[in-house]
Amino acid sequence: xxxxxxxxxxxxxxxxxxxxxxxxxxxxxxxxxxxxxxxxxxxxxxxxxxxxxxxxxxxxxxxxxxxxxxxxxxxxxxxxxxxxxxxxxxxxxxxxxxxxxxxxxxxxxxxxxxxxxxxxxxxxxxxxxxxxxxxxxxxxxxxxxxxxxxxxxxxxxxxxxxxxxxxxxxxxxxxxxxxxxxxxxxxxxxxxxxxxxxxxxxxxxxxxxxx
Amino acid sequence: xxxxxxxxxxxxxxxxxxxxxxxxxxxxxxxxxxxxxxxxxxxxxxxxxxxxxxxxxxxxxxxxxxxxxxxxxxxxxxxxxxxxxxxxxxxxxxxxxxxxxxxxxxxxxxxxxxxxxxxxxxxxxxxxxxxxxxxxxxxxxxxxxxxxxxxxxxxxxxxxxxxxxxxxxxxxxxxxxxxxxxxxxxxxxxxxxxxxxxxxxxxxxxxxxxx
Numbered sequence: 001x002x003x004x005x006x007x008x009x010x011x012x013x014x015x016x017x018x019x020x021x022x023x024x025x026x027x028x029x030x031x032x033x034x035x036x037x038x039x040x041x042x043x044x045x046x047x048x049x050x051x052x053x054x055x056x057x058x059x060x061x062x063x064x065x066x067x068x069x070x071x072x073x074x075x076x077x078x079x080x081x082x083x084x085x086x087x088x089x090x091x092x093x094x095x096x097x098x099x100x101x102x103x104x105x106x107x108x109x110x111x112x113x114x115x116x117x118x119x120x121x122x123x124x125x126x127x128x129x130x131x132x133x134x135x136x137x138x139x140x141x142x143x144x145x146x147x148x149x150x151x152x153x154x155x156x157x158x159x160x161x162x163x164x165x166x167x168x169x170x171x172x173x174x175x176x177x178x179x180x181x182x183x184x185x186x187x188x189x190x191x192x193x194x195x196x197x198x199x200x201x202x203x204x205x206x207x208x209x210x211x
Numbered sequence: 212x213x214x215x216x217x218x219x220x221x222x223x224x225x226x227x228x229x230x231x232x233x234x235x236x237x238x239x240x241x242x243x244x245x246x247x248x249x250x251x252x253x254x255x256x257x258x259x260x261x262x263x264x265x266x267x268x269x270x271x272x273x274x275x276x277x278x279x280x281x282x283x284x285x286x287x288x289x290x291x292x293x294x295x296x297x298x299x300x301x302x303x304x305x306x307x308x309x310x311x312x313x314x315x316x317x318x319x320x321x322x323x324x325x326x327x328x329x330x331x332x333x334x335x336x337x338x339x340x341x342x343x344x345x346x347x348x349x350x351x352x353x354x355x356x357x358x359x360x361x362x363x364x365x366x367x368x369x370x371x372x373x374x375x376x377x378x379x380x381x382x383x384x385x386x387x388x389x390x391x392x393x394x395x396x397x398x399x400x401x402x403x404x405x406x407x408x409x410x411x412x413x414x415x416x417x418x419x420x421x422x
Contacts, residue, residue, distance in 0.1 A: 124398075127387065129387050129388065131388075174387060175386075175387075176338065176340050176385060176386075176387060176393040176395070177340065177342075179395070180394070180395045180398040181393070181394050181395065181398060182387040182392070182393040182394075183391070183392050183393075184387070184390070184391045184392065187335075187391040187392060187411070187415060188411070188414055188415065192414055196410075196411065196414070199407075199410065200398070200399070200407065203399055203403055203407075204398065204399065
């Protein structure tokens with residue numbers, strides 16, 4: 001094979017995107033990265049793990065937010081400090097994603113990896129979604145929550161993901177134009193969707209089909 | 212096989228969606244309907260063909276449009292007449308789409324068929340898009356137009372399609388949540404995309420895989 005191929009997965013919360021990414025990585029026998037990536041980034045950069053956790057998929061403070069925030073009178077230095085910190089964390093994560101993608105064919109879930117690797121030719125960018133009822137049922141079951149709380153958690157998480165993605169990429173989270181391919185995971189289920197993405201990757205990257 | 216299956220394709224202008232629908236119908240050996248549907252509708256309903264052509268994927272007059280239109284003083288009767296005509300045409304097309312879908316497994320391109328057949332269980336709803344540069348190049352080549360004119364035609368056509376779809380379905384044209392599956396046709400090309408949808412249909416509907 002000539003070069004590495006990368007599958008980047010964006011996903012609505014509760015759509016099973018993470019599990020699909022894991023199954024896909026197993027099917028293709030390549031590494032999978034999502035939250036684990038934060039820990040790798042943490043270790044490689046020497047920065048504290050909880051600092052990364054805090055910055056993980058949260059949009060940086062905006063000028064508007066900083067000025068009208070609880071303190072009301074942040075100095076320019078303090079503002080710049082906060083702002084650059086989050087930008088810097090994104091940059092560190094980006095360097096690590098690029099370095100991992102150079103080493104091995106991989107599956108990345110979240111973290112704007114599609115954007116970070118946009119200059120790498122061998123990328124397949126996928127978005128996974130599902131009807132809200134299916135997502136509420138999934139999250140309620142997995143996290144043992146009443147449906148109202150599951151719905152609130154979904155709304156909050158997806159809002160945060162969209163803000164993070166839109167801020168750093170200049171693209172629109174969950175909009176088809178930002179991806180090669182979007183699929184409702186309730187169409188074929190977790191295994192069926194993973195298998196479909198595998199077959200698309202085989203077509204796109206000319207991989208030998210697995211039995 | 213138990214019952215008919217239907218594949219409904221929405222598409223951006225210039226994405227090759229129509230050609231993909233035609234190839235898919237050939238692969239599955241089932242009928243394909245798009246503009247042809249208008250003629251069938253015309254013949255079956257006894258209404259004039261050019262009347263259907265006029266109403267084809269144009270949104271009905273809005274109250275706002277009618278009141279502020281060039282005549283400025285449309286009567287209620289005239290307004291209602293126009294309004295109901297387009298609604299009626301949509302209803303006739305809907306009846307025919309439902310009747311065709313009952314008779315045979317089919318591929319429908321456009322015409323809000325996904326919405327019209329929403330109560331039929333065996334539907335796969337797909338949206339096909341492509342980067343704007345690829346669409347401009349395609350339309351410029353097919354219609355022998357300069358790129359500026361091709362771009363203007365794409366914008367105008369997609370605006371009209373979105374208005375038509377959003378008006379009649381209450382869903383959002385081109386938004387993943389309105390479909391099971393959205394794909395950039397430049398990922399696998401016309402043949403590759405048709406073949407992918409065929410394999411998804413085989414999974415979803417339990418069809419015997421074709422060699």
